[in-house]
Amino acid sequence: MIGERWTLLIIRELLLGPKRFSDLQDHLGGMSPTLLTARLADLAESGIIRRTALPRPANAQVYELTEIGREIQPAIRELIRWGGRFLFPPVPGDAFEPDWVMLGLDAIAKRTPVIKINVGLIVTHGKKSADFTVAGSESGTAIHRGITDCKATLEAPFDAVLQIVSMSVSLDDAIAANRAKIIGPVTPIRKLPQMFDLAERRRGTTTTASPQ
Template sequence: MSNLHYPQFCALARAAEIIGERWTLLIIRELLLGPRRFGDLLDHLDGMSPTLLTARLNALIDCNVVRRTVLPRPANAPVYELTEIGREVQPAIRELIRWGGRFLFPQVAGDTFEPDWVLLGLDAIARRTPVPDINIGLVVTHGKKSAGFTVAGSDSGTAIRKGIADCKGTLEAPFDAVLQIVGMRVPLQDAIAARRATVSGSLAAVRKLPLLFDLADRPRISPVAG
């Protein structure tokens, strides 16, 4: 169990005891993206020691937030994944990401970044109301790393999926440029002209990408265009 204890009979205090320890929220972030091997978690939690990761995972297992399991063949590898109780924290994580986005910039030198994390960030700013019925591909780059997503609009709102499938057009750009385009801080054509973004397929389809998010309504989440 966690060593953190608040001597208060309060549900928020209990939640903070479970997820308020240093690194715990970031472990949950990783597991919201899918089951992870211990080594994969360690690779994405730069600065965390194996001993501390083991302790945090064991505390989450004791609370029935995380469980150990084994991937089916041919992988046949031991992994950690969220339980149903653990996945129920996702709406709270979504709101924390929305709130934390206000403080995302300026970037801090030396901070690491994984393109896979963008899925949760995009989900946090996705519209939950009817949007254009369209699939748009998005490839987020960071150095030699990249991650591809399908941004799918419908009457139910916007959904984000791993991988690119059945997309009329695809935008490829680093994350800060994606935020500038989606937040309508920089016109798509200007980002392309500045070689900050490329588009394959339908340019008209990719121009609709900001309509699938509410970032343009939130003036402090996006970096200043420059």
């Protein structure tokens, strides 16, 4: 049901929220309208997605995941975590949508108690950008669209954000290289690595004992 070409990419888009047919086409460059129609029909027949209408004033037909469809999110999260190692170095011409950042950050967000703080994040890619709030609490780290109640904001390309939260590049070095910019005090931004498990995973892979 989900192994056909393009199907997981359709599900990725719908994990971010309901989408019109044209929205899916825009974010799935290279997929023909005929094939997209067929894949959506198969997913609907399997009970993974449904077609519905947005309330007025939008009044548009959209596709969204059903409860069964949303249950695949943990598996998608693990695929993202596994695939993160192939993000560097960035390849010119790679497809990128800032909204995809939300899924990427969710995949590495801590799900154990973290410091209670809101940090703004502006992720850029060429002329595109997207705003997020990284919110810490006793439940872990949550990622929300838009910047809300944040004393400080980090602006950087996605690969620089990942390098900062993984502590593979220091915040100071990223700023000095013009790869990152801070709006507001720097102290909240320095706490970002504590809100994700990327730095811990990186330490785990680099401290493995070598065979003797």
